[in-house]
Structure formats: C-alpha cells, structure tokens
Amino acid sequence: MEPKKSVSLKRRWKKFVHRWETQVTKMNKTQKFKYALPAGVFVLLILVFILTGAFPFKNTFTSRSLPPVHGLYQYDLKSSSPLIFPPIEHQPTLKKMGYKNLFLRASENSDYFVKTTNKPLTDKERKQMMNEENSKSTYAKTLFLDHGKTVYRKNTQPEVVIVTMIDYENFHLDTTVQIVQNRIDYAQKHHYGTYIRWAQEFIPFVEKQSLEESYEYMKPLMMRAAMNAFPKAKYFWFVDKNSLIMKLDLSLQSQLLDPKVLESNVLKGVQIDSNSVIKTHLSFDPKATIIIPQQQEISDVITLSLDFNSFIMANDMYSHSFLDYLSDPLIRNYKWNSFSQCVSHVLQWHPILLRKTMLINPKTIASVYDQVSNVFEKTSGKEKTTANQYEENNMLIEFKGCVETKSCGPLISKFYRQINRT
Amino acid sequence: MEKLPRSHGKHFSSESFFAKHKKIILIVACVLFLIFWISPFGLLKILGIYSNEPEIVIILASNVGGGVLRWKSEQEWAIERLSIENKRNYCLRHGYGLTIKEMPIEKRYSHEYREGWQKVDVLKQTMREFPNAKWFWWLDAETLIMEPTFSLESHVFSRLDDLVDRTLSEFNPLKLPTDTPYANYLDNEVDLLITQDCGGFNLGSILVKNSDWTRLLLDMWWDPAGYEQKHMLWEHREQDALESLYANEPWIREKIGFLPLRTINAFPPGACSEFSSDPRYFYNSNDRDFVVNMAGCNYGRDCWGEMQRYMSIYQDKNRKWYSKLFKL
Numbered sequence: 001m002e003p004k005k006s007v008s009l010k011r012r013w014k015k016f017v018h019r020w021e022t023q024v025t026k027m028n029k030t031q032k033f034k035y036a037l038p039a040g041v042f043v044l045l046i047l048v049f050i051l052t053g054a055f056p057f058k059n060t061f062t063s064r065s066l067p068p069v070h071g072l073y074q075y076d077l078k079s080s081s082p083l084i085f086p087p088i089e090h091q092p093t094l095k096k097m098g099y100k101n102l103f104l105r106a107s108e109n110s111d112y113f114v115k116t117t118n119k120p121l122t123d124k125e126r127k128q129m130m131n132e133e134n135s136k137s138t139y140a141k142t143l144f145l146d147h148g149k150t151v152y153r154k155n156t157q158p159e160v161v162i163v164t165m166i167d168y169e170n171f172h173l174d175t176t177v178q179i180v181q182n183r184i185d186y187a188q189k190h191h192y193g194t195y196i197r198w199a200q201e202f203i204p205f206v207e208k209q210s211l212e213e214s215y216e217y218m219k220p221l222m223m224r225a226a227m228n229a230f231p232k233a234k235y236f237w238f239v240d241k242n243s244l245i246m247k248l249d250l251s252l253q254s255q256l257l258d259p260k261v262l263e264s265n266v267l268k269g270v271q272i273d274s275n276s277v278i279k280t281h282l283s284f285d286p287k288a289t290i291i292i293p294q295q296q297e298i299s300d301v302i303t304l305s306l307d308f309n310s311f312i313m314a315n316d317m318y319s320h321s322f323l324d325y326l327s328d329p330l331i332r333n334y335k336w337n338s339f340s341q342c343v344s345h346v347l348q349w350h351p352i353l354l355r356k357t358m359l360i361n362p363k364t365i366a367s368v369y370d371q372v373s374n375v376f377e378k379t380s381g382k383e384k385t386t387a388n389q390y391e392e393n394n395m396l397i398e399f400k401g402c403v404e405t406k407s408c409g410p411l412i413s414k415f416y417r418q419i420n421r422t
Numbered sequence: 423m424e425k426l427p428r429s430h431g432k433h434f435s436s437e438s439f440f441a442k443h444k445k446i447i448l449i450v451a452c453v454l455f456l457i458f459w460i461s462p463f464g465l466l467k468i469l470g471i472y473s474n475e476p477e478i479v480i481i482l483a484s485n486v487g488g489g490v491l492r493w494k495s496e497q498e499w500a501i502e503r504l505s506i507e508n509k510r511n512y513c514l515r516h517g518y519g520l521t522i523k524e525m526p527i528e529k530r531y532s533h534e535y536r537e538g539w540q541k542v543d544v545l546k547q548t549m550r551e552f553p554n555a556k557w558f559w560w561l562d563a564e565t566l567i568m569e570p571t572f573s574l575e576s577h578v579f580s581r582l583d584d585l586v587d588r589t590l591s592e593f594n595p596l597k598l599p600t601d602t603p604y605a606n607y608l609d610n611e612v613d614l615l616i617t618q619d620c621g622g623f624n625l626g627s628i629l630v631k632n633s634d635w636t637r638l639l640l641d642m643w644w645d646p647a648g649y650e651q652k653h654m655l656w657e658h659r660e661q662d663a664l665e666s667l668y669a670n671e672p673w674i675r676e677k678i679g680f681l682p683l684r685t686i687n688a689f690p691p692g693a694c695s696e697f698s699s700d701p702r703y704f705y706n707s708n709d710r711d712f713v714v715n716m717a718g719c720n721y722g723r724d725c726w727g728e729m730q731r732y733m734s735i736y737q738d739k740n741r742k743w744y745s746k747l748f749k750l
Binding site: 066067068069070071072073224228317318320321324325327328329330331334345349350351352353 | 645672
C-alpha cells in the first residue's frame with residue numbers, strides 16, 4: 001500500500017506544479033507583476049525579521065558589557081594539567097629573598113602589596129629567563145608572583161580538588177616535597193585536581209602581614225582562589241600542611257561524600273563549640289555544602305572545637321558567602337580569640353549558613369596523631385587527650401600543634417614512609 | 423477506499439455521544455456556570471488560569487518610628503492615608519499584592535547594635551508570607567507613585583539590560599571599588615535592584631527578588647561583630663551595612679544592580695539640596711518620572727507640604743473626564 005500512495009502523491013504534486021507553471025507562463029506582464037509584488041513584499045518582510053532577530057540593533061548601542069570574572073589578579077595563566085603546584089625547588093631562594101624583595105611597599109613601615117594588574121610571563125619569556133645565569137632570584141620571584149594566576153579551564157574538571165597551602169619559612173624543603181608529593185599521589189590515583197600555593201602569596205592580601213597572625217584567615221582566601229581556579233569542580237578538600245593523606249587508595253566519595261556515609265557521620269543536634277548555645281540541626285540535609293569536622297578534647301571537661309586543618313566545601317553560593325564573610329576585613333580584623341571562634345560566630349548568628357553546614361565525626365577526614373598533643377600539653381602540665389586519635393587505616397593523619405612545637409618535619413617524614421604508594 | 427467511510431463513522435459516533443449524554447452535559451455546564459456566577463475567580467483558579475497569589479507584592483512601610491514616644495500629628499496620619507491610597511490604586515490597576523507593614527519603635531530594636539534592623543526583619547517576614555511571589559517592591563511611607571499607568575514589568579523588568587549598572591562604573595558617589603576579585607556578573611542575574619542618591623545607596627525604594635540568594639543576604643546583612651565596630655559611624659544603619667557588604671563581599675556584589683535614581687525613586691528639590699543643579703536626582707513631571715520619594719522630609723523639612731504638592735501634580739496629570747463621577 002505504502003509505495004503506491006507515495007507514487008500517487010508524487011504524481012499529484014507534479015500535476016500541481018505543471019498547472020502552476022502553465023498558468024504563470026500564460027500570464028501577461030501586468031498580471032505577472034501583480035502576482036510577484038505581494039510575494040516580494042512577503043519575502044522582504046521575512047528577511048527583515050530574520051536580520052533584526054540576528055542583529056538586534058537595540059543591544060549593540062545600549063547594552064552594557066559586563067566585565068568577566070577574575071581572581072585576586074587581573075589576568076589568568078591557563079594550566080594544561082589539573083595538578084597545580086608551585087616550583088618547590090625555589091623554596092630556599094624565596095626564603096632568602098624575604099617579603100622585602102618579593103613584594104612592594106611604599107615605605108619601610110607601610111604594608112606590602114603586589115600589582116594585581118601585571119600580566120603573567122609567557123612560556124617564551126619564561127624559558128628565556130630560565131636560561132639567563134644571573135637572574136635566578138628574579139626568576140623565582142616572577143614564578144612566585146605568577147603562580148596565583150594559574151587556573152584550570154578545561155571542560156572536564158576534576159570532581160574533587162585537594163587544596164593545600166605550603167610554607168617556605170617554617171618547613172624544610174624535604175618536608176615540603178613530601179607534603180606536595182603526598183597530595184599529588186592521592187589526586188592522581190582518583191583523577192582529582194590539586195591546588196597548592198605558598199601561604200606567603202597571601203601576605204599582601206591581609207592586613208596583619210605575618211603568617212603567625214593571619215595564617216588561619218588565609219585559608220578562606222585560599223579556598224576562594226581554588227574555586228576560581230576550578231570553577232566547575234564539585235568539591236574542594238582543604239588539607240593543611242600539618243597533615244598527610246595516609247590511605248591513597250580510598251576515594252573521598254567512598255570515604256565521606258557518599259550520602260549514606262555522610263549521614264552516618266554527621267553530628268546532629270550538637271553544640272557548635274563548647275561556648276555555643278546554638279546546636280546543629282537534628283535532621284540530615286543532603287544539600288548541605290560545607291563540611292567541617294568537630295574535634296573533642298577530653299581533660300577535666302570535654303572541649304569541642306571546629307577543625308580547620310581538614311574541611312570540605314562545594315563550589316556554590318553558600319560556600320562563597322561563607323568564605324567572603326570570613327575574608328571581609330571587618331570580620332577578619334575583629335578581636336577574635338581564635339579563627340575557630342570566628343567561624344563559630346558565623347554559624348551561631350546566621351541560621352541559613354548553619355543549615356548548609358555539616359559538622360562531622362573527625363574520624364573520617366581529620367584523625368589526630370596524639371603524641372603531638374601530648375608533647376604539646378606536657379609543657380602546660382595538664383593531661384589532655386583527643387577523642388579521635390589516629391589509628392591505622394584512617395584516611396588522614398593530622399599532626400596537631402606540630403608547627404608550634406616545630407616537630408612537623410620528623411613526624412611527616414616518619415609517616416610519609418609508612419604510606420603505601422603503589 | 424477504506425478511509426472515507428471510517429471517518430464518516432467517527433463523525434457519526436461523536437454526534438451520537440452528544441445525543442446520548444445531553445443531560446449530563448447540561449448538568450455539568452450548569453454547575454460550571456453556577457461556580458462562575460458565585461465565585462468567578464474560584465472557577466478560574468480551578469481551571470488553573472488564575473491564582474490570587476500575586477507575582478509582585480508591594481511592601482509599604484507605615485507608622486515608622488511610631489509608638490509610645492509621642493503622639494502622631496494629624497498631618498502624619500494624613501500623609502500615611504494618602505500614601506496607602508496611592509499604592510492601593512496602583513496595585514488594583516496592575517494586579518499586584520500590597521502589604522502594609524507597621525514599623526513602630528520596638529524594644530528589641532532599641533539596642534544600639536540592633537536599631538536599623540527592622541527593615542530586614544520585615545522583608546524576611548513578608549517573604550515567608552508570600553512564598554510564591556516573584557518580586558517584592560519595598561516602598562518607604564513618604565513616597566508617591568506618580569505614573570500609575572506604568573507597570574513594573576514594562577517600566578523596569580523588561581528594560582533591565584538598558585537601565586541597570588552593576589559595577590558602579592557610571593555613577594559612584596561613594597567611590598567604592600568598581601572592580602573586585604571573584605565577582606561573577608556574567609553567570610548571575612540581578613536579584614536586588616536599588617538606587618543611589620548623592621550620599622550613596624538609598625533603600626527607600628528597592629526591588630527584591632524572591633530567591634535563595636535574597637534569603638541568604640537577609641540572613642547575613644546584620645552581623646553583631648561588624649555592627650559593633652561601626653554603629654557609631656553607620657548613620658544610615660542597614661544602608662551603610664549594605665555598602666560595606668557590597669564593597670567587600672563578591673557574592674553580594676554580583677547580584678546587586680543599580681537603577682538610576684529617577685526610575686523608581688526620584689527626589690524632591692529638598693533632598694540632596696547641595697546638588698540642586700544635577701538633574702539626575704530630581705523629579706521631573708515632563709519626563710514622567712515614576713515615583714517620588716520625599717526622603718528625609720522628617721529632618722527639618724515640611725513633609726505635609728511636599729506631599730500636598732506632589733499630590734496635586736498627580737491629580738493634574740491623571741485627571742480624566744470621568745474622574746469626578748467616581749471620585750478617583
């Protein structure tokens with residue numbers, strides 16, 4: 001039936017066209033003109049419609065051009081790899097140079113600043129500079145200042161980005177190498193990204209310009225920069241320089257981010273910290289995007305505190321709001337006792353952010369190596385234990401207080417050797 | 423060959439359907455008509471055509487600072503009555519919602535850290551009250567809508583691309599930074615529309631979108647740690663706080679748009695009087711400015727006089743031959 005039908009259709013169509021043709025050819029000039037005029041007008045109208053649609057005149061004159069988003073620096077340096085880390089071998093050179101040579105300042109006593117509008121070096125300029133013998137420190141300085149401009153803009157972005165700040169002043173080169181290698185080993189195993197920067201890069205962007213005073217407040221700056229560098233990555237895991245990821249084969253999703261695992265580790269209805277009257281929500285909100293471990297220290301009383309050596313954030317409005325708030329000079333420079341108190345204040349006064357925050361069992365991503373806290377506490381004479389001591393098979397080990405006791409180096413290399421890197 | 427009788431049969435069967443169910447159809451039609459008669463909007467609602475929840479809600483502040491401290495004068499009551507009447511007519515014409523919020527002096531706002539916080543609380547409360555509204559238009563009490571025929575859609579929302587400045591590059595009386603890191607304008611729409619006068623942000627007439635961002639902003643706007651440090655300097659309270667947030671927190675900056683003052687918040691000559699030669703601030707009847715805001719008329723100016731003056735301009739502009747008949 002089908003082919004017959006189509007044949008008849010074709011025939012009919014041919015007939016129709018033929019009749020139309022003969023009609024047109026039979027017409028005289030005026031008739032033809034009468035026929036063509038409305039057709040021409042119609043075609044013209046359609047043309048005008050298409051053209052105005054494609055080139056809206058209104059917009060070209062009045063619409064404002066909005067500036068594209070940029071980070072702390074005006075220009076980007078696109079990285080081809082999702083593993084972003086600085087040239088660590090420059091550590092001794094940077095230490096020798098000091099802030100005085102790395103940054104600018106108007107006079108001896110004024111604040112350090114950097115020119116955020118400088119363009120980064122091109123690959124060619126970089127190679128040229130590397131080959132010049134005398135410019136070793138200039139080269140290190142340029143790369144130091146350019147490193148913050150590095151972003152990853154490829155379409156397939158890693159699911160998780162490991163964020164770490166390293167420190168060229170208080171750590172040995174060997175230790176720094178181990179810290180960075182640890183993050184990269186882990187990221188490569190799971191196709192994550194890394195975003196590693198010198199903490200000192202943030203000195204010009206804070207008001208109290210020393211690591212002792214401002215290191216904690218650099219963490220929100222660092223996280224915000226990481227989110228700008230990987231705009232489409234889902235989660236950002238901040239792992240501080242005093243910690244090591246011990247189980248390289250466990251992915252963060254299976255260990256924590258899986259909703260079931262997450263739900264069993266969320267602390268519901270607990271005080272935010274020991275001084276807080278506000279408690280966390282009783283129900284589990286899977287849409288919460290800020291994940292912070294809560295540590296318990298047991299001595300005479302139980303002390304609760306938020307742990308910012310290892311925490312996770314998703315790249316969304318709530319995280320941005322949280323980070324921007326912590327980096328607001330009005331808040332950053334307030335007379336807080338500690339960074340943890342500052343964060344606890346945010347959560348206590350702003351219920352929407354509290355709803356978007358999960359306090360979690362620290363066993364998951366923040367188990368503490370206790371010997372350090374014992375050594376640390378011996379000086380004050382009180383015995384204090386942390387409820388969540390590191391045990392074998394824990395994902396992360398945190399050498400709490402090792403920066404203060406200057407014991408990070410030996411501890412990190414001791415445990416670094418225990419990691420199964422195959 | 424088969425097709426023709428079949429289609430004919432179909433036609434026949436539909437005819438018989440009407441014939442068979444004449445009674446039922448009649449009853450259904452009667453019921454529908456009755457519902458329509460008793461409650462026309464009810465029927466429309468059932469059919470899903472009409473909803474009595476407006477998409478735009480005007481929030482009108484009233485009785486600001488009223489309460490136990492002093493008696494209100496007759497003139498103040500009269501101003502309020504005129505202002506409410508003006509918005510009510512406007513809302514009826516365009517199908518917007520109107521909610522009038524009392525803002526008397528309350529003890530919980532009397533602490534020096536909390537004094538400016540009523541507006542934020544009222545906004546939060548109204549957003550809970552109208553969960554399905556799309557936009558809220560906050561108006562101070564001493565305002566008059568001078569062009570009641572303008573709808574917000576045609577006057578503001580359809581012209582956002584042309585009207586809105588988002589980076590302060592065009593008009594920046596406070597000299598706030600025009601370029602800050604992380605502010606992502608391209609991927610974010612405007613959720614809060616405000617204006618600037620000669621002294622900076624003016625929140626006498628603002629458009630607020632009903633969104634998660636707005637709820638978060640209202641949550642973050644007031645913070646005791648920030649406010650404690652600044653309450654002596656921040657004369658305009660929540661206004662100054664917002665300026666500070668705009669300057670320092672990109673997540674807030676990227677969602678705020680600035681309209682020219684005269685689009686929704688034109689001033690009388692008394693306000694910003696130091697800039698009397700600058701036409702950007704002042705109401706002009708010939709240009710058909712939308713709203714006039716007698717901002718700050720309580721501070722040494724004559725509110726009642728200004729209100730009367732603009733009311734008479736309003737009446738001149740909007741008088742129709744039939745106005746007298748309906749006392750409009």
